[in-house]
Amino acid sequence: MMTYFPEEVVEHIFGFLTAHCDRNAASLVVQGVVPPAARLRRNCYAVRPERVAARFPAVRSLTVKGKPHFADFNLVPPDWGGLAAPWIEAFASSPTAAAAGGRGGRAGGGGGGAPLEELRMKRMVVSDECLETLARSFPNFRALVLISCEGFSTHGLAAVATHCRHLREIDLQENEIEDRGPQWLSCFPESCTSLMSLNFACLKGEINVAALERLVSRCPNLRSLRLNRAVSVEALSRILMKAPQLVDLGTGSFWVDHRSEAFHRLISAIERCKSLRSLSGFWDASPLCLPAIYPICSNLTGLNLSYAPAIQGSDLIKLIRHCWKLQRLWVLDCIGDKGLAIVASTCKELQELRVFPSDIYGAGSATVTEEGLVAVSFGCPKLHSLLYFCHQMTNAALITVANNCPNFTRFRLCILEPKKADPLTNQPLDEGFGAIVRSSKGLRRLSLSGLLTDQVFMYIGMYAKKLEMLSIAFAGDSDKGMLYVLNGCKNLRKLEIRDCPFGDGALLENVAKxxxxxxxxxxxxxxxxxxxxxxxxxxxxxxxxxxxxxxxxxxxxxxxxxxxxxxxxxxxxxxxxxxxxxxxxx
Incomplete structure (x- = not known):
């Protein structure tokens, strides 16, 4: 019946649909009313860029994911694919892009709707030529987010800075970027005052600090700034004096003589930043510099110390004691069980915890164990997202965690030694993970490790009804394990399996899934x-x-x-x- 409604009514209905699945279902119902469906579509899962560009000519924001998730662990060959060029070329050659170019990039007016304004890509191969095409084709372009991408250099960034006059966001996360000089920051025109977010923490080379300072000083709405390790403490102090409105800060190098005048200037600059809520960076951090951030710690809701291996032991604990409003904490496992106990007693609002390995090969002694995780579960009942690298885990600990934190939506546990059993009982960890999926009714993402049999997959199939993504390694006994998951997890969207004894029987039993x-x-x-x-x-x-x-x-x-x-x-x-x-x- 919706096909008989006027376009204005259909557009109004779409405005109330925010869930991906609901908007997808509605667009199928109103396929006869292509214009509003195409204009209002927010998400599309497809691989042919020319088809997407033709079906949704008025799209303003595009997110494209390339290589599979296992590419993060070097399990996908480098030349597998995930090229950005076809996507950018398809939208650059669309009629709306041409019309916008003809209008000089002015939003509104003229046929065809608005061209692309935001592009987010993950695990893609992006070339400088791609970025040049992007910058020249969409003069009203506002946001570029590249995550775990490769193939481009600072020359491509210079093209974006030069030609995109309305930029609000450049976010570069975990990319492999070729350093071809520090001048790209000087390519932003003097008229650029619109930046709200700038992240180049993954850049390895030097940057033009003077150009950065000028850019920051003329962007009054800048809220998020994440610097690379080439930015010194002295430069950081000057930048903060120009941008006290920052909410999210990624420091550059955080090393300076704590007895120097530069250190005292840093303290003064940080004290002016009353709005800071999230801190990261701390490259080459000296523990003696940490007191500089103590005055703002009580306001922090996010803290990322995953790139600060020099901050350990008592210094790390002192810092955590000042951060009692934290909701998100990323830290290395050198925090130890004792440090996690301090997190538990201090950070009562904690919702997300990620503990990364400082020694991924496990050559050193165990730094965090099941004891630290249990302590956090007792002290942080709002915890709903966990990534935890450790050297051992017990069923009893997982059962306790499940009882204390029943609201997990993401639970990822990585025991660094494959197929490691419960060290207390020498039993598989089936019952512990079974307790997690029983108690967390809203669990959407799960990663398993340790010694696991088909029994744990039976539990997952029985209880993880909202699970969307499952990652498995070195687990299971037979095809039954995989079939339990395929038959039981009705909402499963992504399944990643490595080094498991699942064969053709499991693959072909339920192909309709x-x-x-x-x-x-x-x-x-x-x-x-x-x-x-x-x-x-x-x-x-x-x-x-x-x-x-x-x-x-x-x-x-x-x-x-x-x-x-x-x-x-x-x-x-x-x-x-x-x-x-x-x-x-x-």
Whole structure:
């Protein structure tokens, strides 16, 4: 019946739909009313950029995710794909982009709607040419967010700074960026006063500090600034004097003689920043400099110390004692169980905790154990998001955590030694993780580790009804484990599996499930090429990829169906036209 409503009514209805699934369902119902559906669509999961550009010509904000999540762990070959160029070219060549260019970038007026204003990309290969095209094609462009991307340099950033005159946000997180000189910051025109967020913490080279200071001083609405380690304490002090309105700060290098005049200038500058709520950075931090931030710690809701290995022991504990309003804490495991106990007694509002490994290879002694996690669960009942790297865990601890914190939406536990059992009982950790999925009814993301049998997957299938993403490694006994998950988790969207004994039986038992999922990634499992071919034959609407770098069988003729594939990916989206030699599309 919605197809008979006037466009104005449909647009009004769409305005009340905020959930992705609701907007998707509504757009299917009103396919006959393409203009409002296309204008108001917020999210689209598709792989062909030209189709997205044609279907949604008035899109203002675009988010594209490229390589699978396992790329973060070097499990995806570098040349797998995830190119940004087709996306940027498709939208740059669309009629609305051309119309906007003809209007000189003025928003509103003229046909076709507004062109692209915001672009967010994750795990993509982005070239300088891409950024040049982006900057020249969308004169009203406002926000660029690149996360875990590669392939570009500071020359590309210079193009964006030069041509995008209305920029509000440049956010560069965990990217591999080639340093080709510090001058890109000087490319912002003197008329640029619109920046609200600037993050270049991942840049490794020197920067033009004078240009940065001028840029900061003429952007009164700047709220978030994250610097790289090339920015000295002296420069940081001058910047803070020009931007006391900052809410989020990533410091540069945080080392200076605490007896020097520069240190006292830093204290004065920080004391002026009454609005600061989040701190990160602390590159090369000297523990003796930490008292400089004590005056603002009582207002902090976010603190990221994951890049500050020099801050340990008593110095870290002293800092935490001042941060009693924290809601988000990222820290290295050198905080120890004692430090986590201080977190528990101090940070009663804590909602998100991430504990990263300072020694990922585990050569040193254990720094955090189940004791620290249990302490946090007792002291921080609002905790709902956890990433915890440790060397051991017990069932009793996980059961206690489950009882104390029943509102987890994200629970990721990484025991650095694969298949490690409960050190007290030598039993698998099935019952502990089972308690987590029983108690946390709203759990959406789960990562497992340690010694685990099919039993834990039975618990997940029975209780994790809202689970959307599951990551598994070195777990399970048989195909039953994977089938428990596929059959039980009705909302599952992403399933990542590595080094598990799941084979063709698990892969092919419930193929209809893949139609409701975004992706299935299996690496170093017991799946064969024949099983992948059978899946492709049964479900022609799926995109089945087999990745095998070792044999490169694509150039050696057809391998046997019994050939175990190194990696395979199943995605419920349209296929792609070009692939590297080691990727076989079935």
């Amino acid at each position: 893949y139609e409701t999922m975004r992706s299935l990634w299996m690496s170093s499992c017991d799946v064969t090429l024949g099983g992948c071919r059978a899946l492709a034959a049964k479900m022609p609407m799926l995109n089945v990829e087999v990745i095998n770098e070792r044999t490169k069988a694509k150039s050696r003729g057809s391998p046997s169906d019994f050939h175990k594939v190194e990696k395979c990916v199943y995605r419920t989206i349209a296929g792609r036209g070009t692939t590297p030699r080691f990727v076989w599309i079935l």
